[in-house]
Amino acid sequence: MKNNDAADDPGTTHFGFQTVDRDQKESLVRGVFDSVASRYDLMNDLMSAGIHRLWKRFTIELSSVRPGQTVLDIAGGTGDLAAKFSKLVGPDGRVILADINDSMLRVGRDRLIDLGAVGNLQTVQCDAQELPFPDDSVDCITIAFGLRNVTDKDRALQSMERILKPGGRLLVLEFSKPVSPLLEKVYDAYSFRVLPLMGQLVANDPDSYRYLAESIRKHPDQETLQEMMEDAGFVSCEYHNMTGGIVAVHKGIKA
Amino acid sequence: MTGRHDPTVVTAVLVAAEAAINRGLELDPTSARDLADMAGTVLAIDCLSPEIEVFAIVEETGRLHLTPYWEAPADVRVRGELTDFLALATAEDPAATLINSDLEILGNTSPLLALQALVSRMQPDWEAPLVDALGDVAGHQLANLLRGIFRWGQASSKSLRRQLSEFILEEGQLSPPAAELEHFFEQVTALGLRVDRLESRLQRLARRLAAQR
Missing domain, CATH: 1.20.5 (Single alpha-helices involved in coiled-coils or other helix-helix interfaces)
Structure with a gap:
């Protein structure tokens, strides 16, 4: 499977199943997340039956983050991972919750304050393709369910590689390709029929959840994403399929 | 570990086990304090059948963290079949069980024995959460009922074991x-x-x- 992010015309890209100008994608994705921000956590729990918490927990285990380290959680949304990392790095460490979307970041910041995750936590609104941090400054980067929304994934991966310290690790948690054809059929039916209906009933926003299903299908599969990480300069790249490959977590180390 | 089993399933099982153990520890502050003294201890459980590797890490708060992934070396690694682990967990004399079982142990055995002893003498106060949830009267009555059922279960199990042993030795002369x-x-x-x-x-x-x- 090729990198589905690359449309035939270099000036265009995919927004779900639509082909749009590259400049347009960012604002379209922003529109989706502005719309879902307030019910993001509730919808995640409903859509995945709570399993997204297990996917995130396993990602945190793979991070092997230790006290005193600096962690950057890109597309951190409502701060699920950042809250856990805040405890792991302790008062001497630092966690940066980054998101391009102001609405998501605001929900995340409020939620983290409510959870008491303060002191070692910062929020930064930034673009994953142009991370505003110094070279070799971060021990661990996570991006959970965010990479598929980035316009130029290769550029984003290169930017992450730049700011990681040598030996630092990148963890990409993202929807992927089910390993069993039968599971793929069931998953397709669920994604294109149940998800938009759920979006309509709970969030009154079927289009955003249709985009979610479409963007997952356009996202690179496990092997392709691993190659993209290697092309960006990461070494010892590997991935773990979860829930039959519906989701995969990729790990890469900066040489 | 994750190559053979789906990490989602393994993580779900570990989350449930960890929650149950830590809930038990919350209801038995003495055991939690004893466990906190062992903070930083890492125990690797290498089960060959079913093939699962689990790490139990003692936290400073006296809680136990279970994870399928740990990069640093473990203080003690125990390798064996699931049945051997179950026998060890329920043994009255863990040291003798360790010596006589097929479990392979690498590293320092003392934290392992201390952990086993701690688990076997844990006496959680199950009444506290019931009283919190249902009030003094109903909570206490339900706790009494549960304690009765638990005692009956223990006594029945002991009696069944003794009778079975008598039958095998005396009546059936099977052993x-x-x-x-x-x-x-x-x-x-x-x-x-x-x-x-x-x-x-x-x-x-x-x-x-x-x-x-």
Whole structure:
């Protein structure tokens, strides 16, 4: 499977199943997340039956983050991972919750304050393709369910590689390709029929959840994403399929 | 570990086990304090069948963290079959069970024995959460009922074990008594040693005979 992010015309890209100008994608994705921000956590729990918490927990285990380290959680949304990392790095460490979307970041910041995750936590609104941090400054980067929304994934991966310290690790948690054809059929039916209906009933926003299903299908599969990480300069790249490959977590180390 | 089993399933099982253990520890502050003294201890459980590797890490708060992934070396690693682990977890004499079982142990055994002892003497106060949730009267009544059921379960299990053992030894005569068995093993060991001695004597005689020729 090729990198589905690359449309035939270099000036265009995919927004779900639509082909749009590259400049347009960012604002379209922003529109989706502005719309879902307030019910993001509730919808995640409903859509995945709570399993997204297990996917995130396993990602945190793979991070092997230790006290005193600096962690950057890109597309951190409502701060699920950042809250856990805040405890792991302790008062001497630092966690940066980054998101391009102001609405998501605001929900995340409020939620983290409510959870008491303060002191070692910062929020930064930034673009994953142009991370505003110094070279070799971060021990661990996570991006959970965010990479598929980035316009130029290769550029984003290169930017992450730049700011990681040598030996630092990148963890990409993202929807992927089910390993069993039968599971793929069931998953397709669920994604294109149940998800938009759920979006309509709970969030009154079927289009955003249709985009979610479409963007997952356009996202690179496990092997392709691993190659993209290697092309960006990461070494010892590997991935773990979860829930039959519906989701995969990729790990890469900066040489 | 994750190559064979889906990490989602393994993580779900570990989350449930961790929550149950830590809930038990919350209801038994003495055990939690004892556990906190072992903070930083990492125990690797390497189960061969089913093939699962789990790490138990003791946290400073006296809680236990279970994870399928840990990069630093463990203080002690125990390898064996699931049945061996279950036997160890429920053993009255864990040290003897460790020595006699097929479990392979790498590293320092003392944290392992301390953990096992802690689990076996845990006495959680199940009444506290019930009273919190249902109020003093209903919570206390329900706790009494549960305690009764638990005691009945323990007594029944003990009685069943004793009766089963009596049947196997006395009624069915399916197995000899332990003392008889031990005596038989001693005799077998003594016979083995005598055979070894005889074998070396024969070899010595054969060498002497060969030298004379």
